[in-house]
Every structure is written in structure tokens, then in C-alpha cells.
Amino acid sequence: MKHTVAEFQKMKESGQKIAMLTAYDYSTAKVMDEAGIHGILVGDSLGMVMLGYENTLSVTMEDMIHHGRAAARGVKEALLVIDMPFMSYETSVRDAVINAGRLIKETGGHAVKLEGGAEVCPQIKAITAAKIPVMAHIGMTPQAVHAFGGFKVQGKEKEAAAKILEAAKSVEEAGAFAIVLECVPEALGKAITKAVSVPTIGIGAGAACDGQILVFQDMLGMYNDFKPKFVKQYASLSDTMKSAYQTYIREVQEQVFPSSEFSFL
Ligand SMILES: Nc1nc(=O)c2c([nH]1)NC[C@@H]1CN(c3ccc(C(=O)N[C@@H](CCC(=O)O)C(=O)O)cc3)CN21
Numbered sequence: 001m002k003h004t005v006a007e008f009q010k011m012k013e014s015g016q017k018i019a020m021l022t023a024y025d026y027s028t029a030k031v032m033d034e035a036g037i038h039g040i041l042v043g044d045s046l047g048m049v050m051l052g053y054e055n056t057l058s059v060t061m062e063d064m065i066h067h068g069r070a071a072a073r074g075v076k077e078a079l080l081v082i083d084m085p086f087m088s089y090e091t092s093v094r095d096a097v098i099n100a101g102r103l104i105k106e107t108g109g110h111a112v113k114l115e116g117g118a119e120v121c122p123q124i125k126a127i128t129a130a131k132i133p134v135m136a137h138i139g140m141t142p143q144a145v146h147a148f149g150g151f152k153v154q155g156k157e158k159e160a161a162a163k164i165l166e167a168a169k170s171v172e173e174a175g176a177f178a179i180v181l182e183c184v185p186e187a188l189g190k191a192i193t194k195a196v197s198v199p200t201i202g203i204g205a206g207a208a209c210d211g212q213i214l215v216f217q218d219m220l221g222m223y224n225d226f227k228p229k230f231v232k233q234y235a236s237l238s239d240t241m242k243s244a245y246q247t248y249i250r251e252v253q254e255q256v257f258p259s260s261e262f263s264f265l
């Protein structure tokens with residue numbers, strides 16, 4: 001079954017939880033899609049997990065298009081969302097529509113995601129009017145890392161929580177089809193999920209959200225630069241990969257590999 005924006009809405013209404021993961025390439029997206037994932041995000045987190053930057057600010061439109069088209073080739077059923085990189089939508093409504101259009105035209109993705117609340121509502125309205133579905137992203141928005149002074153949980157104080165709730169209502173009003181809620185207290189995740197009619201997709205926002213998203217390297221245990229509290233490791237691939245590499249190195253040195261089985265006779 002093809003997963004669509006309309007289906008995400010129905011899933012919220014029927015209480016069926018939405019599962020999303022990030023992917024940045026063909027093979028990874030293909031396996032996830034075959035596993036039955038509902039949505040795949042080509043996140044600008046690729047700057048950190050694929051490119052080794054310390055935050056997401058250096059990621060370019062070209063990076064997003066390069067990885068977006070690769071992931072798109074592996075997707076048959078999932079809803080494919082592409083992140084708008086830092087400074088591709090803040091500068092003007094016109095820039096936002098042009099760049100959202102490029103992401104869709106040049107990748108084959110189905111929707112775009114951008115970070116922010118009321119300040120990006122004109123952009124959300126205009127992109128939506130151009131028939132491109134927009135996923136909003138509020139709470140701890142990583143592109144604001146310097147404004148926040150680090151990747152810190154947001155909305156702990158009463159007034160800060162009220163502001164994030166207002167941001168959720170304003171992006172819904174602007175036409176966002178879903179809202180990513182990142183790193184906020186569980187109670188705020190629950191309050192926002194109740195207050196808006198579109199699905200909320202949480203990452204470190206508690207169990208009440210309508211769906212969840214994780215960075216795939218985090219959930220597979222193959223990214224170890226840091227481990228946020230919200231990350232559950234469903235595998236320990238770094239360990240598995242390291243030991244496979246070590247076995248290979250030893251077998252090459254000891255001339256165990258390649259045996260005749262792996263040679264053309
Ligand atoms: N690998 C990876 N996973 C992610 O979830 C992720 C990225 N990269 N890159 C983009 C953003 C950055 N994110 C982050 C990065 C660090 C924390 C973190 O260390 N959080 C602390 C909370 C600090 C506090 O108490 O305020 C934690 O302990 O979880 C959280 C989210 C989420 N996104």
C-alpha cells in the first residue's frame with residue numbers, strides 16, 4: 001500500500017501510530033520500504049551522520065538533492081519527505097517556493113519539511129499553495145543550534161511550552177500536513193498532539209505523539225559521536241561492522257581470503 005499524506009491524517013484519526021525513519025541512500029531506503037515503514041525522511045541530519053559535520057548548518061540544496069534522489073530510487077510505498085536545508089527558505093517566500101520545487105522536481109520526493117513556527121508560516125502557506133505538502137518541525141529545531149546554545153531540550157518552562165504550543169497551532173493553520181516535535185517534555189508532546197488535528201511525529205517528545213521518527217544510524221547503533229536520551233538502539237551495528245572488518249583484514253593478511261570459492265578458475 002502506498003503511504004500518503006491523506007493516510008497519515010487517517011492514521012491519527014484512527015489512533016494507528018505512524019513509524020518514520022531517516023534514510024539518505026538507495027540501499028537503506030529500499031530495505032526500510034520493504035520492511036513496511038510508513039514514512040522516510042531524507043533529513044539534513046545527513047550533514048552529521050553521512051558527511052561528518054558537527055551540525056546541520058553547512059548542508060546545501062545540492063547535498064539534499066544528491067541524497068534525496070538516491071533515497072527516492074529505493075522507495076516504492078513509503079511517503080518520502082525531504083528536509084529544506086538551512087537558509088533555503090528563511091530568506092523569502094519566493095526562495096522557499098523555488099527551493100521546495102527544486103527538491104520535489106529533482107528528487108522525486110513527495111513532501112518537504114522545514115523548521116520553525118509563526119515566522120515561517122508565510123513560507124508554509126505558499127509552498128502548500130504550490131501543491132507541495134509541507135511537514136513542519138518545531139521544538140528543538142537543530143538549524144537554530146546557535147540560537148539555542150546547543151542541542152538542548154526546549155519548552156521546559158511554562159512560557160516556553162506555551163510558545164511551542166502556539167507554534168504548533170500556527171503551522172497547522174498555515175497548512176502543514178504533519179508536525180515534527182523534537183526534544184520537548186512528554187507532557188508538552190501530549191498537549192500539542194491533542195491541540196492540533198494534524199499528526200504529530202515525535203523525536204524525544206514522548207509516547208503520546210501520533211508517530212515517531214529516529215535517525216536510522218542511531219537506532220541501528222552505528223553512530224556513536226553522541227547518543228541522545230531518546231535513542232533506542234535496536235541493533236549494535238558498529239560492533240558487528242567492526243568485527244567483520246577485522247575478520248576481513250586478518251583473512252587477507254593470512255591469505256584465507258580469497259579461497260578458490262571466490263576466484264575465477
Ligand atoms: N545522529 C543524529 N541523531 C539525531 O537525532 C539528530 C542528528 N544526528 N542531527 C540533527 C539533530 C540533532 N539532534 C540532537 C543532537 C543532540 C541531542 C542531545 O544530545 N540531547 C541531550 C539533551 C540535552 C539537554 O538536556 O537539554 C540528551 O541527553 O538527549 C539531541 C538531539 C537530533 N538530530
Ligand SMILES: CC(C)C(=O)C(=O)O
Nearest residue numbers: 022043044045083180
Ligand atoms: C531528526 C529529524 C526530524 C530531522 O529533521 C533530520 O533527520 O534531519
Ligand SMILES: [Mg+2]
Nearest residue numbers: 043044045083
Ligand atoms: Mg532535519
